[in-house]
Amino acid sequence: MRFQDSDTQKLLRETTRAFLADKFPHARLYAIEKGENPLTADEVRGFAELGWLGLTVPENKGGAGATLLDAAVVIDEFGYAAVPAPIVVTIVASQLLASVEAAPEHLSQLTEGTAIYTVSAATRRRGPIRYGTLAGAAALSMNNGTLTGTLPLVPFAGIATFVLAPLTVDGEPAFGLIPLVGARIEPVRVLDRASTAHVHFDGASANGAILLATGPAAVEMHELCDALMTGFSVVETGGLMRRVLEMSTTYISNRVQFGQPVAKFQAARHRAAELLMQSESARWAAYHAIWRLEEDPSDRREIWLAKHWSNRAGPRMFELAHLLHGGVGVGLDYPLHLYTQWLESAAVQAGTQNEMTNRIVEEAVPSAGKLATAAR
Amino acid sequence: MDFKYPPEVEAFREEFRTYLDRIVTPELKAAMARSHDQTPPEVHAFWRQMGADGYLGFGWPKEYGGGGKSVLFLHAFNHEMGYRNLPVPVVTLNTVGPALMRVGTEEQKQEFLPRILRAEIEFAIGYTEPEAGTDLASLKTSAVRDGDEWVINGRKVFTTGAHQADYLWMAVRTDPDAPKHRGISLLIVPLDSEGIEVQPFHTMAGHRTNLTFYDNVRVPASALVGEENRGWYYMTTQLDFERVAISPIPQMERIVNSIKELFKDGLGPDETWTRSALASMIADLNVLQVLDMKTAAIVANGDVPLAEASMLKVLSNEFKLRHLADVVQMLGEPSLLATGSSGGLIDEWGQSYEGQLRGSSVNLFGGGSNDIQRDLMAIHGLGLPR
Numbered sequence: 001m002r003f004q005d006s007d008t009q010k011l012l013r014e015t016t017r018a019f020l021a022d023k024f025p026h027a028r029l030y031a032i033e034k035g036e037n038p039l040t041a042d043e044v045r046g047f048a049e050l051g052w053l054g055l056t057v058p059e060n061k062g063g064a065g066a067t068l069l070d071a072a073v074v075i076d077e078f079g080y081a082a083v084p085a086p087i088v089v090t091i092v093a094s095q096l097l098a099s100v101e102a103a104p105e106h107l108s109q110l111t112e113g114t115a116i117y118t119v120s121a122a123t124r125r126r127g128p129i130r131y132g133t134l135a136g137a138a139a140l141s142m143n144n145g146t147l148t149g150t151l152p153l154v155p156f157a158g159i160a161t162f163v164l165a166p167l168t169v170d171g172e173p174a175f176g177l178i179p180l181v182g183a184r185i186e187p188v189r190v191l192d193r194a195s196t197a198h199v200h201f202d203g204a205s206a207n208g209a210i211l212l213a214t215g216p217a218a219v220e221m222h223e224l225c226d227a228l229m230t231g232f233s234v235v236e237t238g239g240l241m242r243r244v245l246e247m248s249t250t251y252i253s254n255r256v257q258f259g260q261p262v263a264k265f266q267a268a269r270h271r272a273a274e275l276l277m278q279s280e281s282a283r284w285a286a287y288h289a290i291w292r293l294e295e296d297p298s299d300r301r302e303i304w305l306a307k308h309w310s311n312r313a314g315p316r317m318f319e320l321a322h323l324l325h326g327g328v329g330v331g332l333d334y335p336l337h338l339y340t341q342w343l344e345s346a347a348v349q350a351g352t353q354n355e356m357t358n359r360i361v362e363e364a365v366p367s368a369g370k371l372a373t374a375a376r
Numbered sequence: 377m378d379f380k381y382p383p384e385v386e387a388f389r390e391e392f393r394t395y396l397d398r399i400v401t402p403e404l405k406a407a408m409a410r411s412h413d414q415t416p417p418e419v420h421a422f423w424r425q426m427g428a429d430g431y432l433g434f435g436w437p438k439e440y441g442g443g444g445k446s447v448l449f450l451h452a453f454n455h456e457m458g459y460r461n462l463p464v465p466v467v468t469l470n471t472v473g474p475a476l477m478r479v480g481t482e483e484q485k486q487e488f489l490p491r492i493l494r495a496e497i498e499f500a501i502g503y504t505e506p507e508a509g510t511d512l513a514s515l516k517t518s519a520v521r522d523g524d525e526w527v528i529n530g531r532k533v534f535t536t537g538a539h540q541a542d543y544l545w546m547a548v549r550t551d552p553d554a555p556k557h558r559g560i561s562l563l564i565v566p567l568d569s570e571g572i573e574v575q576p577f578h579t580m581a582g583h584r585t586n587l588t589f590y591d592n593v594r595v596p597a598s599a600l601v602g603e604e605n606r607g608w609y610y611m612t613t614q615l616d617f618e619r620v621a622i623s624p625i626p627q628m629e630r631i632v633n634s635i636k637e638l639f640k641d642g643l644g645p646d647e648t649w650t651r652s653a654l655a656s657m658i659a660d661l662n663v664l665q666v667l668d669m670k671t672a673a674i675v676a677n678g679d680v681p682l683a684e685a686s687m688l689k690v691l692s693n694e695f696k697l698r699h700l701a702d703v704v705q706m707l708g709e710p711s712l713l714a715t716g717s718s719g720g721l722i723d724e725w726g727q728s729y730e731g732q733l734r735g736s737s738v739n740l741f742g743g744g745s746n747d748i749q750r751d752l753m754a755i756h757g758l759g760l761p762r
Binding site: 004264282288 | 377378379380381382448632636639640641645646651652654655656658659660662663666667669670672673674676677683684687690691747749750751753754757758759760761
């Protein structure tokens with residue numbers, strides 16, 4: 001056992017960190033946040049040149065053949081740099097595409113960055129949207145060669161070419177690869193950050209759409225999609241957490257009040273220690289869960305557990321970091337908010353606490369699931 | 377990253393489980409449930425049996441009669457014992473033994489190590505004093521050299537086991553003029569020495585510990601462990617070890633499993649708050665298990681888990697207390713009934729939830745107070761100014 005980066009992972013981490021620090025300084029992130037200088041498709045193609053997009057695609061399918069843990073290292077660094085980029089959705093899409101034989105050309109386009117892929121991450125199989133107008137929006141369906149319905153809250157829909165999403169085809173469940181060319185993209189702001197959009201299909205042609213799975217296989221692909229989204233999101237959140245921890249400890253070490261660094265006060269030290277515990281726990285639980293998934297793709301239990309922890313740790317760290325930073329932390333020209341706002345949204349995205357709770361309890365006590373069903 | 381649990385450790389765990397299933401008798405369980413103040417003879421017999429079968433010292437180096445197995449085996453051993461709520465002579469086996477191997481004289485090694493391995497002798501620890509708790513280095517109990525002897529005067533508290541152990545592993549001030557960390561030495565004191573008085577001190581955890589008084593207690597010069605005035609260094613090394621050895625994680629697993637079992641055939645966690653609390657417990661436990669493996673892996677790879685050990689200690693013991701508070705909330709009033717009261721709830725190892733809840737108060741400070749652990753994390757984990 002070794003809870004440390006392998007040599008490959010160390011190299012991946014270092015190169016990712018250096019690249020992101022160079023291309024995405026905080027000034028750029030502020031601009032992206034405001035929607036002024038958004039991430040471009042060209043920039044995403046640049047990630048392809050670095051080998052990140054097809055990282056886990058098998059070598060015989062044109063990818064780098066890296067492990068899910070290797071990909072997690074890159075994703076962790078995107079979180080650490082707070083760069084809102086379609087890295088998690090691309091890795092998830094590549095895993096789903098590689099799991100079937102239906103769309104080999106898409107796997108190479110994804111790897112080469114000639115098309116950009118996203119995932120309809122908010123249409124969770126467990127945990128549908130219950131409140132507001134989105135709850136009533138028609139789900140995506142394909143009938144007679146046309147697409148109708150809405151995919152809410154699709155990450156990076158503005159720059160993506162295709163979305164992988166669950167849908168119904170003549171009333172039957174399916175999981176498909178859908179071109180975004182005929183869709184109406186409605187940009188929205190999530191916790192005051194840009195990059196997400198609702199995607200509406202108002203009778204668009206289904207030309208170019210590929211059904212990756214239908215029937216029970218589609219349900220299983222949806223489950224796998226949710227598990228991968230959750231797992232890698234927790235890894236990304238772990239990167240955000242590590243940065244919040246670092247920023248906070250640096251700040252209290254340098255900030256002088258009452259004639260001494262704030263870090264000399266025990267109350268502040270203990271908050272910092274709490275940040276360390278929360279962040280280390282979330283991070284290693286995430287990596288361990290990804291490893292379990294890699295060992296056995298049907299073993300998703302630790303993913304739900306890690307997300308449950310992360311959903312609590314993120315908001316807790318938000319609170320602690322702002323307690324330590326005081327007024328300095330809330331300025332829009334100070335980077336802390338980039339991380340803490342994201343932590344807060346990550347705690348709700350890719351699996352709410354209600355979804356995680358249901359999944360965990362039903363696995364732990366199988367009779368609980370039956371009761372819950374009976375109660376409905 | 378490599379998260380694979382070594383198969384040979386897993387194999388050992390299986391073998392050890394089978395062994396325990398065989399030698400843990402209903403009589404032993406009953407004796408453990410009966411006695412809180414005195415280690416019952418059945419437990420001593422159990423330890424001697426384990427010693428004879430090579431399980432007690434299998435983590436010790438071969439040159440001292442041990443099995444020479446790595447720390448991961450010891451970790452599995454502690455886990456299996458803890459899960460079954462079986463007592464381990466931790467202080468003697470994991471504290472005194474290894475310290476003697478490192479800094480004891482040849483004579484001390486010969487005298488004590490083989491008897492420890494055979495579970496023939498027991499040590500108690502004499503560190504804490506009325507005015508030296510968290511600030512342990514300010515301890516005042518003194519030992520003054522008089523010819524070939526040390527003369528000890530003072531008092532200790534939380535001298536757990538002193539009423540039934542054979543020896544005291546005792547921290548004393550030997551140089552009152554030196555800086556406080558550099559004037560402490562360790563002595564091995566026979567507990568039947570003249571001038572020692574032991575008074576019981578009962579805790580809410582249901583266990584007896586002691587107040588001890590030392591009035592001109594004389595021990596030979598050879599009672600000194602290691603070098604004079606280097607005691608603080610030896611003590612902190614030992615506390616690092618104790619922190620890992622007293623992990624409550626196995627008990628926490630047992631608690632979660634017992635709840636799952638309780639819910640299995642009955643109503644199940646059909647209430648919203650119970651579902652939520654149960655999911656949190658299981659997710660917390662998962663995080664602790666991962667951190668626990670990480671800490672063990674660090675030790676197994678030859679490094680010292682400074683911040684990690686503190687982190688694990690704080691998180692696990694605080695969560696255990698919160699989990700038990702949640703468990704009694706889930707189960708309601710029957711879970712507040714003591715073992716033996718009719719209608720009370722106990723798990724398959726005879727533990728009541730209320731008893732475990734009371735017991736959880738101890739390790740918030742035992743092994744080094746949690747707030748000091750947070751300070752240690754600030755220093756070792758974050759590099760904050762001292």
